Amino acid sequence: MQEIKDMVCPFCGCLCDDVTLEIDGDRIVSTDNCCTIGNAKFLGKHRLKNPIKKVNGKWVDITYDEAVDTAVDILLDADRPLLFGWSGTHGEAQCVGVHMNEILGGVIDSTTSVCHGPSILAIQEVGHPGCTLGQVKNRADLIIYWGCNPIEAHPRHMSRYTTYADGYFLDNAFRNRKVIVVDVRETETANVADEFIRIKPGGDYAVLSSLRAIIRGKGDMIPDSVAGVSRTQLMQVAEMCRTCSFGALFFGVGLTMAKGKYKNIRNAIELVDDLNRHTKFTLTPMRGHWNVYGANEVFSWMTGYPFAVDFCRGVAFYNPGETSAVDVLARKECDACMVIASDPGAHFPRACVEQMRDIPLIVIDPFQSLTTPLADLQIPAAVTGIDAEGTAYRMDGIPIKVKKAMDSDYPSDTEILTRIYDRMLEVKGL
Amino acid sequence: MKFILNTGRTIRQGKYIESKLGKGYAEETSRCQIHPLDLLELGVEEGENVLVKSEAGEVVLVAVADEGLPKGMVFVSYGIHCNSIISASTHGTGMPDYKIHEVEIVPTSEDRKTPVELLEQLGGLRYAGN
Numbered sequence: 001m002q003e004i005k006d007m008v009c010p011f012c013g014c015l016c017d018d019v020t021l022e023i024d025g026d027r028i029v030s031t032d033n034c035c036t037i038g039n040a041k042f043l044g045k046h047r048l049k050n051p052i053k054k055v056n057g058k059w060v061d062i063t064y065d066e067a068v069d070t071a072v073d074i075l076l077d078a079d080r081p082l083l084f085g086w087s088g089t090h091g092e093a094q095c096v097g098v099h100m101n102e103i104l105g106g107v108i109d110s111t112t113s114v115c116h117g118p119s120i121l122a123i124q125e126v127g128h129p130g131c132t133l134g135q136v137k138n139r140a141d142l143i144i145y146w147g148c149n150p151i152e153a154h155p156r157h158m159s160r161y162t163t164y165a166d167g168y169f170l171d172n173a174f175r176n177r178k179v180i181v182v183d184v185r186e187t188e189t190a191n192v193a194d195e196f197i198r199i200k201p202g203g204d205y206a207v208l209s210s211l212r213a214i215i216r217g218k219g220d221m222i223p224d225s226v227a228g229v230s231r232t233q234l235m236q237v238a239e240m241c242r243t244c245s246f247g248a249l250f251f252g253v254g255l256t257m258a259k260g261k262y263k264n265i266r267n268a269i270e271l272v273d274d275l276n277r278h279t280k281f282t283l284t285p286m287r288g289h290w291n292v293y294g295a296n297e298v299f300s301w302m303t304g305y306p307f308a309v310d311f312c313r314g315v316a317f318y319n320p321g322e323t324s325a326v327d328v329l330a331r332k333e334c335d336a337c338m339v340i341a342s343d344p345g346a347h348f349p350r351a352c353v354e355q356m357r358d359i360p361l362i363v364i365d366p367f368q369s370l371t372t373p374l375a376d377l378q379i380p381a382a383v384t385g386i387d388a389e390g391t392a393y394r395m396d397g398i399p400i401k402v403k404k405a406m407d408s409d410y411p412s413d414t415e416i417l418t419r420i421y422d423r424m425l426e427v428k429g430l
Numbered sequence: 431m432k433f434i435l436n437t438g439r440t441i442r443q444g445k446y447i448e449s450k451l452g453k454g455y456a457e458e459t460s461r462c463q464i465h466p467l468d469l470l471e472l473g474v475e476e477g478e479n480v481l482v483k484s485e486a487g488e489v490v491l492v493a494v495a496d497e498g499l500p501k502g503m504v505f506v507s508y509g510i511h512c513n514s515i516i517s518a519s520t521h522g523t524g525m526p527d528y529k530i531h532e533v534e535i536v537p538t539s540e541d542r543k544t545p546v547e548l549l550e551q552l553g554g555l556r557y558a559g560n
Contacts, residue, residue, distance in 0.1 A: 011444070037444035044448045052557055059557045113524040121523065153439040184436065185505060186498035201434050201503060201530050253438070257529035261521070288439070308524060324524025345549065346450060346510050349526050350487050351518040353510075357553055367448045370510055370545050373554030 001029075008402045009038040010088070010385035012154050013287030013395030014161075021405050028386065028405065035155035041385075047366045047410075048380035064411065064419075067379045071338070072423045074360040074377070078336030080312060081106035084325045085364075087289030088341030089381075090390020090402060093413035094291075094298040097340070098309075100421045103428065105311050107334065110295035111288070111342050112307040113324035118256040119285045120296065120306050121320060122265035129272050131248075131282040133161045133396045138168040139280075142244035144180045146268065147204065147254020148286045151188040157286070162248070163192065178244070180237060182207070183254060195237060202259040203227020207234070208267040214238035215274045247281040253288070284396055289342070291384075293393035329355040340364040340413060345371030364416055381413045388412035431472055433464075434503045435482070435512065435531040443507040450509075451556070456544040459509025462491035462535075465501045469493060474537050481538035482506075484515040484531060489548075490540045504535065510545045 007019040020032035021042060031042045051067035052059045062070075075081055083101050086094050087110050094110075101108040112120065136143070143162045150157040158164050167173035181193035182204075190196045199207050203226070210226045213219065215238055222231050241247055249272055255264040268283060275281035287293050296306040303309045305318035308325070321327060325344070328334050329352035336359055345353055346369065356374045363371050363378040372378055382388035387408035393399050411419075446455035462480055464472075474480055476495045481488055482504070489511050499505055506512040515533060516526050546556050 036441055037447070040445040041448065046449065048557075049559075052559070054555065057555065059555065059559065061559065114526070114528070117524050149438065152441040153444070155441060185496075185500065185503065190498070198500070200500070201436070254529060257525060257527065259527075259530055261523045261525055320524035321520055321522035324520065326518055326520055326526055327524060330518035330520075343450070345554075346545065347508060347513060349516040349518040350514050350552075353513070353549075354552060368451055368557055370450050370549060373546065373549040373556050374552075378557075 004405055007405060008385055008392070008400055009034060009041070010290045010383070010392070010402055011038045011041045012290055013293060014154050014157050015290055015392055015394040015400050016156050016160065017400060023405060026406060026408065037155060044367065044383070048368060048378060051377070051379045054376045064379070067377060068419045068423055070377050071362050071379070071420050072427060074336050074362055075104055075338065075420070076424060076427060078104070078106070078360070080334050081336040081338065082325060082328050082334040083108045083338045083340070084344060085340040085342030086110040086295040087112070087292035089413040090291060090384045090388070090392060091294045091298050092390045093340070093417055094295050095302065096414060096417040096421055098299060098302045100417065100424065101309070102311050103424055103430070105314065107308070107310045107323055107328050108299070109308045109323070109325040110292060110299070112292055112296055113320060114326060114347065115253055115288050115292060116256055116285045117307055117320055117324065118262035119265045121262035122269060126266055126269050126273070129269065129276065129281070129283055130396065132398060133394065136248040136282070137161045137165045139170070139246040140167070140248040141170060141176060142178050142180070142240060142247040144182065144247065144249040145189055146182040146249060146251040147258070148250060148252025149183070149187040149189045150286065151192070153252070153288065154286055178240060180240065195240070197229055197233060197237060200228035204255055204258060204264045205260045205267055208264065208271050210234050211238050211241070212267070212271050212274050215242060215271070215278070241275055241281070242278045244279055247275060247279065249281065249283045250286050251283070252286040287395035291392035293395060293397060294391065297393055326352055334359065336360045338362040338364070339371050343369040343371050345369060345374050364413060366410070379416055380410060381416055382408055382410035384412070390414065431468070431535055433468070433533050433535055435484070435515070435533045436503055436505045437508055437512040437516070437528050438505065440507040443509060451546055455509070459507050459545065460491050460511045460542045461494045461507065463494050463496035463499060463505040465499045466495040466497060468501055469495055472535060472537060479538050479540060479542060480535050481540065482515055482533050482535050484517065484533045486517040487514050489514040490538055490542045492542060504533070510548050514548060
């Protein structure tokens with residue numbers, strides 16, 4: 001039995017880097033410091049043993065060589081392929097994906113477009129007043145969770161960085177750090193807040209505007225109730241924000257997926273801007289997949305755009321709403337698709353799932369997912385953080401090396417993609 | 431009755447994310463959380479099935495009471511069940527209305543389907559090997 005300390009959890013954007021794994025032979029038998037979700041990820045069973053291919057309506061087992069050739073045939077045969085996913089793999093694999101897409105002239109998009117894509121659109125309009133999670137942990141005396149439920153989605157966020165964490169520059173952080181939760185429903189997180197603001201669905205923009213008006217000294221303009229929130233509570237919350245020493249606003253997809261989408265985030269950023277005229281205030285999106293931020297970084301360095309990048313013109317082009325995965329699929333525009341490290345079969349609207357069913361579909365994933373039944377080919381890869389390693393970006397943009405705990409016979413995502421890419425260049429004579 | 435559908439992560443759904451073909455995931459993602467007074471108005475007991483319909487499709491879920499929800503809103507955890515009734519329209523942003531989608535809910539005697547059964551209904555094929 002071997003114990004390995006300081007491993008990185010490859011589940012959510014917290015990228016907790018204090019995980020201890022106990023290993024027996026080629027198997028992780030227990031974890032320490034993980035949340036329920038991270039624990040399940042490390043102890044995951046039932047990996048696909050070999051590549052599989054659908055032939056005449058039946059799945060058959062094939063070799064990695066055959067799988068690479070089939071993937072190359074599918075991709076090179078397509079006029080407008082979509083390469084989707086990327087958020088659950090390391091940056092080195094994402095790099096190969098971008099190179100591959102340039103050769104194919106296709107669309108490459110990460111799960112960003114269905115999580116914090118609208119946040120990025122807002123950041124492109126008005127900037128990002130952010131900071132590292134370490135700054136929040138050690139300095140913030142006011143935390144706002146808006147449209148997110150960290151207890152269920154980022155289970156260790158509160159204990160590592162906010163509510164239950166010690167702060168170097170704070171006295172008695174647990175008692176003195178205040179937490180405000182804003183949501184349309186009373187979640188587990190709302191139950192531990194000092195102040196819970198319940199908003200009517202779709203009312204976030206109006207509430208953000210009201211808080212901005214109060215901060216700018218126009219509180220007398222506010223009606224008795226805004227989207228279900230009383231004027232008294234709005235005044236009280238605005239005062240908490242204005243008088244804190246360091247405030248940190250974390251927001252989730254409750255803002256990006258609701259009415260108003262990126263305009264909600266723009267208003268939240270501008271509220272933070274207004275508050276910075278009185279005190280120190282920052283804003284951080286609660287990124288979901290462990291390396292979705294990395295996908296944005298890699299795509300931005302290599303193409304100039306953070307997600308939904310279209311190479312059909314020979315140069316990178318970006319127009320979310322047109323070149324984003326859901327739209328490309330719903331318009332039945334792509335004629336082949338490669339899904340890596342994500343599961344759009346479970347998370348995309350049915351119209352998109354039907355299009356994935358109707359076109360050649362390649363899946364690169366260690367496990368059978370709900371995209372598998374729709375696929376024509378699945379290639380199992382090693383799991384980053386267990387038997388593969390690489391670079392990931394935490395939700396605050398900090399790059400972290402995700403180490404591997406053991407070796408295995410599975411190739412990593414980078415190895416699989418490199419083999420496909422090299423073969424593609426060979427076939428095209430490049 | 432008309433409702434607003436809100437979808438999101440739950441810790442149990444997260445736990446089963448790499449065993450989506452199993453019972454735990456199927457159970458978690460086919461729960462329709464609803465305010466107890468709305469259940470009363472629908473004439474549905476907790477644990478009974480409901481048919482949830484939208485312009486994009488329909489799906490059978492099991493009703494679960496949740497006092498934390500406002501009246502008129504239902505919550506379903508991320509998964510293929512809720513996405514069977516979410517429209518693919520993104521209003522030019524790339525993002526569907528995962529958090530705010532109009533649906534109609536009626537009592538039903540139909541059975542819930544598992545995620546794999548829903549995919550098989552669409553023409554998908556499960557890999558039964560290893």
